Amino acid sequence: MTNYEDQAWTMIRELNHPYPNENINYIVKSDFGSGNFTIGPFLIQEGSWTLTINVKNCIYTYQINPPNFCPSCNKFTNTSISNIACHSNNINNGTWSFQLYIPGSGEYDLIKLPSTPILTGNYNTIYTITAGIISQECLTFELIDRATFCSAVFTICPPKPCSNNINCDINLFVKDLVCNNLEFSANVVASGGGNKCYKVFDKATNTLIEMGVWPIGGAIGPYTADIYLVVYPCSLGNINPSCFKVIYIPKPECLTPEFGEKTRHQETKDLEIITYQINENSLSIYSKLDCTKYEIFNSSGNLISSAQFKGKEHKVLFDPPPGLYFLRYKNNNNKFNIIKFIKL
Numbered sequence: 001m002t003n004y005e006d007q008a009w010t011m012i013r014e015l016n017h018p019y020p021n022e023n024i025n026y027i028v029k030s031d032f033g034s035g036n037f038t039i040g041p042f043l044i045q046e047g048s049w050t051l052t053i054n055v056k057n058c059i060y061t062y063q064i065n066p067p068n069f070c071p072s073c074n075k076f077t078n079t080s081i082s083n084i085a086c087h088s089n090n091i092n093n094g095t096w097s098f099q100l101y102i103p104g105s106g107e108y109d110l111i112k113l114p115s116t117p118i119l120t121g122n123y124n125t126i127y128t129i130t131a132g133i134i135s136q137e138c139l140t141f142e143l144i145d146r147a148t149f150c151s152a153v154f155t156i157c158p159p160k161p162c163s164n165n166i167n168c169d170i171n172l173f174v175k176d177l178v179c180n181n182l183e184f185s186a187n188v189v190a191s192g193g194g195n196k197c198y199k200v201f202d203k204a205t206n207t208l209i210e211m212g213v214w215p216i217g218g219a220i221g222p223y224t225a226d227i228y229l230v231v232y233p234c235s236l237g238n239i240n241p242s243c244f245k246v247i248y249i250p251k252p253e254c255l256t257p258e259f260g261e262k263t264r265h266q267e268t269k270d271l272e273i274i275t276y277q278i279n280e281n282s283l284s285i286y287s288k289l290d291c292t293k294y295e296i297f298n299s300s301g302n303l304i305s306s307a308q309f310k311g312k313e314h315k316v317l318f319d320p321p322p323g324l325y326f327l328r329y330k331n332n333n334n335k336f337n338i339i340k341f342i343k344l
Contacts (some may be wrong), residue, residue, distance in 0.1 A: 001053075004034045006328070006336040008301045009055035017047045019084055019159045023171040026189060030299045032328055032338050041177065041252055044069055045081050045154065060218060071152030075145040078103050081154070086134065086162035092243065093134040093161030100200060101126045107146040112139060113153070120146070134158045136199070136230045137206065138248045155203070155248050157228070168243035169193060170231055175218070175299075178342050179254035185221030186249055187324055187342060190214055190231050193243065197234040200227050203248070211238065217323030219342060226250045281319040285327075286312060292329060299324040318343070 001009065011029040028051075029039050042049075044066045053060045060287070069079045083099040091257040100106065104123035112118050117142070121127055131139060137176075138157040145151070160168040169192035176187040190196055196214035201207065203226035214231060230245035293308035296318075304320055320343065327339045 001031075001034050001037065004055060006033055007056055008032050008297075009053060010301070011135070012052040012054070013206065014050045014052065015046060016049055017082065020086055021160060021162070021168075023191065026173040026175070027299075028175060030301055030324075032297070032301075033336055035338075041250075042066065043248075043250075045156070047082075069152075069154075070181075071143075073102060073145060073148075073150035073152045075108070075150060076102060076143050076152040079143070079152070079154070082154060083128075084156075084159055086159040086232050088163045094163040096131050096134050096158045097128055097180075098131060098156060099126055103145070109144045109146060111142040111144065112143045113142055116300065131156075131158065134161050135242055136228075136246055137201070138203070138228050138246060140203075155226075155250075157246050157248050160245050161242055168245070170196070170233075170243060170245040172229065172231055172245050172247050174247070174249055175240060176342070177249075179252060180222060182254055183222035183224055184252055184254060185219060185223070185342070186229075188218040188220060188229065190218055193231070194232045195234045196231050197238060198232075199238065201228045201230070202226075203228055203250075214217070216321035217343070219284070219322035223251065281314050281317060283318045285309075285314045288312070289329075289332065294327055294329040297326045297328065299326075 009031060010027050013026050013028045016030055029037060031037060046066070048063065051062045051064050054328050068077050070077065080101040081098055082101070085097050086096065087095045089095060098175045100110070100121075102121075102123050107120060108123065109120050110118040110129070117135070118129060119127060135158065138155050140155045142154060145154045160170065171191045173189045175189050178185050178187070198211065198214050199208055200210040200220065200223070202209050206270045209227075213234065220229070227249050229247055229249055230244055230246045232238070232241040236242060285292070287309075291308060291310050292314070295306040296304045298304055298320065304325065305318075307316065322343050324340065324342050327341070328336055333336050
């Protein structure tokens with residue numbers, strides 16, 4: 001983003017092939033000014049999407065195509081998962097299915113982990129895979145090439161329940177992942193469903209590790225491994241709600257350059273900011289400027305607070321909902337700088 005100085009802007013993601021009955025427009029990033037910005041991570045299996053950037057009363061659109069599925073076994077490169085469908089049968093929450101296509105030649109086995117054979121298939125053939133009853137669980141499958149025995153694993157989550165004329169309007173979108181050493185936290189947008197509750201499961205063991213009322217701002221974590229997130233209306237109870245949305249959130253590679261070892265501590269040449277634990281609800285700002293004037297905005301670009309101070313240190317009460325925030329100030333060259341932080 002160039003030549004935007006202190007202009008606010010938003011990036012909106014619209015999936016080309018969303019799940020059935022899903023809201024497909026999400027704000028993936030809001031920020032101020034010019035610079036290079038990384039957005040993501042995104043799941044390759046979500047497919048292509050349109051990026052819309054709103055800035056200075058202008059709208060720019062770009063088509064984003066993900067890379068090919070990149071497993072360790074190259075026999076399964078270009079694997080396609082499509083046509084995820086919910087089938088109403090007036091029993092429980094309905095059943096679901098998806099289509100699987102792998103280009104190439106030869107045969108492969110599809111195994112539902114840990115050990116259930118699903119089919120022996122031919123490459124270059126489309127198969128409809130019956131995934132069973134819709135439950136609060138994502139499924140993990142293994143592909144095994146019959147000639148080389150090399151394999152690949154993928155995880156896929158069910159659509160929302162569709163039986164008994166259920167009007168289930170919950171939508172979830174992972175807006176941001178933040179690493180803190182080898183842990184990560186997620187900033188998740190949840191819409192619809194009224195008062196919402198949630199559960200978090202460890203993917204590897206399928207054990208419940210967290211549950212409660214959905215946090216204002218959608219900040220959850222930290223976690224140390226891949227998780228499933230289930231969100232549902234609190235009024236339906238937490239045992240077998242008739243409406244819920246489940247998504248898979250893989251642990252990011254926190255030590256790679258794309259993520260780095262991000263913490264809740266950021267600094268620039270002129271100013272440093274530290275966000276404390278949630279129960280302290282305070283910020284400490286350290287400045288090398290003679291006079292520091294700053295503003296704090298939420299992820300929607302709304303002004304939360306503003307102040308100015310002289311001296312090296314300024315501590316301020318900061319008690320808005322959890323979420324993503326931006327601190328904007330002018331440096332010694334009278335140019336705006338932005339510091340991003342997350343309140344957990």
